[in-house]
Amino acid sequence: MLRIGSVVLGASDVRRAAAFWMGALGYVPREEPEDDWVVLVDPRGVGAQISVGLSETPVQDRPRVHLDLYAGDARDQAAEVERLVGLGAHRVDWDDYPEDADFVVLTDPEGNRFCVIDTGRE
Numbered sequence: 001m002l003r004i005g006s007v008v009l010g011a012s013d014v015r016r017a018a019a020f021w022m023g024a025l026g027y028v029p030r031e032e033p034e035d036d037w038v039v040l041v042d043p044r045g046v047g048a049q050i051s052v053g054l055s056e057t058p059v060q061d062r063p064r065v066h067l068d069l070y071a072g073d074a075r076d077q078a079a080e081v082e083r084l085v086g087l088g089a090h091r092v093d094w095d096d097y098p099e100d101a102d103f104v105v106l107t108d109p110e111g112n113r114f115c116v117i118d119t120g121r122e
Helices: 014-025 074-087
Strands: 006-011 037-041 049-054 067-071 103-107 113-118
Touching: 006 014, 014 037, 014 049, 014 074, 067 074, 074 103, 074 113
Parallel strands: 006 049, 067 113
Antiparallel strands: 037 049, 103 113
């Protein structure tokens, strides 16, 4: 049986990207980070790993695969968005938000898009 082992993100500055994701998720390096590769893990041993690899490919404006980070409710979502922006994330001014969106689109410092989801809605 297969399982997700790691979600891999490309970065032009692996150490900067790793620092962001460690701050965002509370993850730690599985081994000593290298300039071109690092695997980040939850110190409690839960959830998928995040791997960051050196990449020279351009960032996609509308990536086909991205991370959804879950927040407990709208207040938690707003606080997490501000915390992530403080860590170096950027808000995406996106024309395709639905009227009552339960998600906020951000980019990490490398330009990789991800969403912060308000999971408190029914």
